Amino acid sequence: MAALVRNDDRIILHLDYDCFYASVFEVEQPALRSLPLAVQQKHIVVTCNYEARRRGLHKLQLIKDAKRICPDVVIVLGEDLTKFRNASKELYLLVRSFVWGGRVEKLGFDELFLDVTEMIDYNAGVLNRNDLTNSYFHLDRNDPTVGFSYDATRFQGSTFPATEAAAQNDSSSLEMRLLVASHLQGHIRSKIEHQIGFTATGGISTSKLLAKLVGNVHKPNGQTTLLPPYTATENNTSNVFQFLDDHEIRKIPGIGSRIAEKLKSHIIGKESVGEKITVKDVRQFSGMSPSLLERILGGPGSVKGIGMRMWNILHGVDSSEVLEGRDVPTQISIEDSYGRLDTLESVRRELVVLSRSLIRRVRTDLLDMSDDTAPQGRWRAHPRTLRLSTRPRLPADLGTRRAYSSNRISRSAPLPPFIFNLDENIDALAVRLVRESVFPMFRKLHPEKAGWNLSLLNVAVTNMVETAGDQKRSSGRDIGKMFQQQETVLKDWTVQEPEPSFANPQLPDSPEIESQSDDGWDDDEPWSVDCPICGVSIPHFAQLAHQIYHGDHESQPSIIRQP
DNA sequence: CAGACTTAG
DNA sequence: TATTCTAAGTCTG
Numbered sequence: 001m002a003a004l005v006r007n008d009d010r011i012i013l014h015l016d017y018d019c020f021y022a023s024v025f026e027v028e029q030p031a032l033r034s035l036p037l038a039v040q041q042k043h044i045v046v047t048c049n050y051e052a053r054r055r056g057l058h059k060l061q062l063i064k065d066a067k068r069i070c071p072d073v074v075i076v077l078g079e080d081l082t083k084f085r086n087a088s089k090e091l092y093l094l095v096r097s098f099v100w101g102g103r104v105e106k107l108g109f110d111e112l113f114l115d116v117t118e119m120i121d122y123n124a125g126v127l128n129r130n131d132l133t134n135s136y137f138h139l140d141r142n143d144p145t146v147g148f149s150y151d152a153t154r155f156q157g158s159t160f161p162a163t164e165a166a167a168q169n170d171s172s173s174l175e176m177r178l179l180v181a182s183h184l185q186g187h188i189r190s191k192i193e194h195q196i197g198f199t200a201t202g203g204i205s206t207s208k209l210l211a212k213l214v215g216n217v218h219k220p221n222g223q224t225t226l227l228p229p230y231t232a233t234e235n236n237t238s239n240v241f242q243f244l245d246d247h248e249i250r251k252i253p254g255i256g257s258r259i260a261e262k263l264k265s266h267i268i269g270k271e272s273v274g275e276k277i278t279v280k281d282v283r284q285f286s287g288m289s290p291s292l293l294e295r296i297l298g299g300p301g302s303v304k305g306i307g308m309r310m311w312n313i314l315h316g317v318d319s320s321e322v323l324e325g326r327d328v329p330t331q332i333s334i335e336d337s338y339g340r341l342d343t344l345e346s347v348r349r350e351l352v353v354l355s356r357s358l359i360r361r362v363r364t365d366l367l368d369m370s371d372d373t374a375p376q377g378r379w380r381a382h383p384r385t386l387r388l389s390t391r392p393r394l395p396a397d398l399g400t401r402r403a404y405s406s407n408r409i410s411r412s413a414p415l416p417p418f419i420f421n422l423d424e425n426i427d428a429l430a431v432r433l434v435r436e437s438v439f440p441m442f443r444k445l446h447p448e449k450a451g452w453n454l455s456l457l458n459v460a461v462t463n464m465v466e467t468a469g470d471q472k473r474s475s476g477r478d479i480g481k482m483f484q485q486q487e488t489v490l491k492d493w494t495v496q497e498p499e500p501s502f503a504n505p506q507l508p509d510s511p512e513i514e515s516q517s518d519d520g521w522d523d524d525e526p527w528s529v530d531c532p533i534c535g536v537s538i539p540h541f542a543q544l545a546h547q548i549y550h551g552d553h554e555s556q557p558s559i560i561r562q563p
Numbered sequence: 564c565a566g567a568c569t570t571a572g
Numbered sequence: 573t574a575t576t577c578t579a580a581g582t583c584t585g
Contacts, residue, residue: 044576060575301567330581
C-alpha cells in the first residue's frame with residue numbers, strides 16, 4: 001500500500017453563510033425572517049430559508065410545486081445577482097480583516113476558506129497552561145488590547161466525534177491548535193452575525209477538504225471541529241476515516257457526477273440506477289490503488305494524475321492551498337435563459353439587453369474609484385476577448401435519453417476597445433457592440449437564418465490584462481511579476497495601424513453590418529485610451545501630453561490598444 | 564489560442 | 573436529469 005502522508009501543520013477554517021440568497025432578503029427586510037421565504041429564478045426556487053424547509057420546500061424545486069406544498073410561501077425574485085454580489089463582498093472584507101496575511105479564499109458567493117495557521121500557532125504558544133479557563137485570543141500581534149477572552153479548556157461549538165477522547169494539554173498538539181481555532185471560528189461567526197446580520201456554518205480542520213466536509217455536520221448556524229487522531233495507531237482508529245467512510249462519493253468535493261458515475265459502474269456494475277456508493281465502498285474495493293483509480297478514471301479528456309488525486313481525496317488527504325483572493329476576476333459573464341428564442345430579431349434584442357448589463361458590470365468590477373487623479377475611475381484591468389455562448393434547445397423528438405453534455409457552444413473574438421470609453425452612454429455602447437461584434441459572432445455560431453431555438457444566451461469578457469501599477473495583492477510582494485506584467489501590457493501598445501486591425505468576423509452576406517463595412521471601429525469619436533503606466537483614461541488628443549508627463553514612454557508616438 | 568468539458572455554489 | 577446564473581480550471585486540436 002502506498003504511504004499515507006497527511007499534512008497536519010495547517011489549520012483551515014471553512015465558512016458557509018446559511019441559505020445565502022434568502023438571508024440577503026431577510027437582512028434587508030427582517031420581517032421576512034419568521035416567514036417561509038423562497039428565492040425564485042425563472043420557474044424554480046433556487047434557495048429558501050429554513051422556515052420554508054421545515055414546511056417541505058427545498059432548493060431547485062419548481063415554483064408551482066413550492067406553491068402547492070406551501071401556499072403561503074413568500075416568493076422573491078433573485079435573477080439579478082447584484083445585491084448578492086455586494087453582500088458577498090462586504091462579508092469577505094469583514095472576514096479578511098481578521099485573518100493575518102489576508103489568507104482568505106472565496107468559493108462562490110457564500111463560502112470562504114481561511115488559512116489561520118499563523119494566528120493559531122501564535123495564540124497556542126501564548127497560552128498559560130495554569131489558567132486555560134481565562135485565556136485571551138490575540139487578533140493583533142502588535143496590539144495586545146485587540147482580541148477576545150475565551151475558555152481554552154473546551155472546544156467552542158460541536159466536534160466530530162461528539163465526545164472527546166483523553167484531553168491533551170500540550171499547546172503544540174493538533175488537538176489544542178484545533179481547540180484554539182474553534183474559538184476563532186466562533187468569534188468570526190459572531191462578528192458576521194452582529195455586524196452584518198448573517199448566520200454562517202463553520203468547519204475546522206487541517207485542509208480545505210476536511211474543513212468543508214465537517215462543517216456540514218451541524219447546519220445551520222453551527223460549527224464543527226474534526227477531532228484528532230487524524231492517523232490510525234495501534235490503539236485508535238483514525239477519525240478522518242471514521243468521518244469520511246459513510247459519505248456518499250458524490251458528496252465529496254472534487255467528485256462530480258462524471259467521476260461518481262465512472263466509479264459506480266466499475267465498483268458495483270452497470271445496472272445500478274439509483275444506488276449509493278460510499279467512500280468506504282471505493283476505498284475497500286479489492287485491489288484499490290492509485291493506479292487502479294487511474295485506469296478507471298483516466299482516458300481522453302480526464303485530468304492527468306487523477307488516480308493519485310482521487311486516492312488522496314478518498315483517504316482524506318488534500319494539500320491544496322488557500323489561495324488569496326484576486327482583485328480582478330478572470331472573466332465576467334451575463335446570461336439569461338429563455339423558453340423560446342428562434343428569430344434573429346429577438347436574439348438581437350436580447351443580446352443588447354445582455355451587453356448593457358455586461359458593460360455595466362465591467363465598469364463596476366474593473367474600475368478602481370479610489371484614485372483621486374482619475375475622477376471617472378481607473379481601469380484595474382482590460383479584458384481582451386469577447387465570448388458568446390448559446391445553448392440550443394434539444395431536439396424534442398428522441399430526446400429522453402441523451403448522453404451527458406454541457407450542451408453549450410461558443411465563439412470568441414477580440415473585444416473592441418471602445419467599450420472602455422467612459423464618456424459614452426451605456427445604451428449606445430451596447431447597441432454598437434452588438435451591431436459590430438456580438439451579432440456577427442452569433443451569425444458565425446448559427447449560420448442558418450432559422451430552424452434553431454435557443455434556451456440560453458451568455459455574453460462574456462475574458463482574458464484580463466491587468467493594468468500596470470495595480471498591485472496584484474495588498475502585500476506588494478512579487479515585484480518581478482509586476483515588471484513582467486508591465487512589460488506584457490506595454491507590448492500591447494503599439495503604433496496605430498493604418499488599417500483597422502480587428503475586423504468584424506467576416507460575414508460578407510450579413511446585411512446587418514454592411515453599412516459600415518470598411519471603416520472598422522475608428523469611424524466616429526476618438527476613443528479614449530488608457531495609459532499603461534498609470535491607468536488613467538486619456539482622450540485621443542491628450543495622449544502626447546500625457547506621455548510627456550510620464551517621460552517613461554515618450555519614445556512611443558501614438559499609442560493605441562491593439563486587440 | 565479557441566472551444567468543449569468538468570466541477571463548483 | 574436538469575432546472576438558475578454564474579465562475580474557475582483543465583484538456584484537445
